[in-house]
Amino acid sequence: MSTEFNRPNLVENKATHPLYWITEQELNLENLRRGYIKKASESLPSLFNDFVSKESRLDPFVAKIFEDYLRMLSGGRKIRGLLAAVSFSISDGEPHFREEIIRSSLAYEMIHNAFLIHDDIEDNSPTRRDQDTLHVAYQKLADKLGSQDTQNLGKALALNAGDKGPAIAFLIILRSNLPDDRKLASITHLSEVISDTVSGQAIDLSHMSLDQLTRRKVYQIDVFKTAKYTFAGPLKLGSILAGASEREQQLYVKFGLPLGIAFQIYDDIAGVFGNPEELGKPTDSDLKEAKKTLLFWYAFNTGSRQQRTILQHSWGNQSLTEENLNQVREILLSTGSVDYSFNVAKALVYQAKKFIPKITDNAETRQVLEQIADFSITNYVSIKNLSHSTANHFG
Template sequence: MDVKKYLSDYSEEADLYLSNYFSQKRKEASGIDPLTVNVLNTLENFIQGGKKVRGALTVLGYKMVGGKKIDDILPVSCAIEIMHSSLLIHDDFIDHDNFRRGKPTVHRIYAKENSEHYGASIALIIGDVGIFLSNQILADSSFNPKLIIRAFHEYEDLLVNTGYGEILDIAFDKKTSISWDDILKIRKYKTAHYTFVMPLTVGAVLGGADSRVLSGIKNYGEPIGIGFQIRDDILGVFGDPKVTGKSNESDIKDGKRTFLSTKAMELVSSSDKEFLKKYYGSKGLRKKEVIKIKNIIKTSGALEYSQNLALNLAEKGKKYIHKVSKDEGSQKILAEFANFVVTRDK
């Protein structure tokens, strides 16, 4: 099955579940205050716009080890999506992003109602509420309690690593220089674990997978998750905003440390390096300087290097597919997922 079709089919089911779920949550919150209903609307609207890769991988992780109770795994997969969107709400504030999926970010929505601090405060708490709801759905799921506890342990362990990765991302951003190994470390912990390893692991655990399968998932998902982030970095500079829903200039204007910028600093001439040091992330950057920075990244070979690295990481992960599942259909979709995430256009 084509990955885009797989994601589209999953999204239809997930959106229906989420619509019913949030409708019930709004009823529960309506007796508190209209604002509590409003924030649930905001959270639902934010979730509805995503690709839902992680939720789809949760279902795949469950099915590939023989799981049959699709009606039971669907709520868990939606919990993973709620958690993901909640982390994005936090991340958007940390990164000062104004748009996500073509719409204003949550902290910007609420800042317009009052103040910057108000917008940030409400956004952070909405993200927290989403994480709490995610945990609640997993805890209340219909699986064997022992499997739920085991899944929770895996889930929380990988999310803690995500938190560590976010901390490293913030801290390393203040360094005067950053190495390729630093970038890899950040992406491994911030993105790779929770993008691929975590959802597949949660689904597989609830399907009764043993430790050998979980080891295979880690070996499959970690390199592909890093490849996913490399592709994200590329789209952040060279993607079409009409397709991605995000600016292709903000990473440059904000001086974001990415695979592209780090590799470019290694490869460029001394004069181009001085230009990057002067203008990459400088305040008041003009259009012509943004264009020149993009050209430097491209002509330095950093873009081509990053594209090839993402493809190679996908191939590395695919070597472990046979360790993850013996089912031919599952193996095929795992391979297609690996290819898709490093070549996608949004």
């Protein structure tokens, strides 16, 4: 897989460039991500100390919720938190608020992990990031405690922990030293992001057959469940925390929304053709869960009668075999669905990049934003199981 994350560094004064507080290395997306993760890791213990000390007085198990969040926040790529820190910096956020921005961006990651807890229960996923999902871990704990209903108790405990995430996130921002108007605007924005994401998930969970799936329905899911939450949301949050104007905030939204859709399209392709170890899930899970993706929609609507029958049989089939999966892969390739989907994603990235000159006129900063755009269709996940001609798309 080829990426453009390590282009030669442009000449720039590190003392004045707004992004060099995140990393002291050459300015590219990967170094920024590593720098952000380092700062976030340093901030996490103090961020949770007050919560843990207070909650542990209630009950040791309540304190365990924070321990589990701390464990989850210690992992992952933290792209959403990084995007908030980047947009804050580009929007000329005050240097004396940088620690507050790290903490506030972690609040966004807190919401992300709360979503993952609920998502894993809804999808009945046993593992995430090579570890037990929280409801599975709690089921094992319930068994040790002698529960007679470990399955339901584990899920109930995990749901309860997930419910707590957004409240903690709001408190992190409300207790910060940021100006009150920015706090209020941030909480309002996060509430809208949460509401939109839950709506997108509701559409995704709604029952329908493959022949009922429409392009509009796929678009709604991609926008509400992914684009607003993964790209546009954190980018706008950072600009709000920097005190940016409404016009500046909307530029980040216009930049982030198409990238979020492109990100989801690439993720859907990787979900069928990717490396399971990199994905952290098996490549048959999207089919078994009947995921409403552009990939499946296009193949079904352009395939032959026989291909449509195979797709209908496979979509949502919990007994899917490796042979069935390979049949579906071949259909996705032969109908041109993979090519079509990736071309749509590339067009969205091109659309997003048009807004970069409106966000900044700094050459190095533009380079970083271009790398963020390119990341949406690489996502650190390699693609395999493709024909030679199609594989050329993915490097």
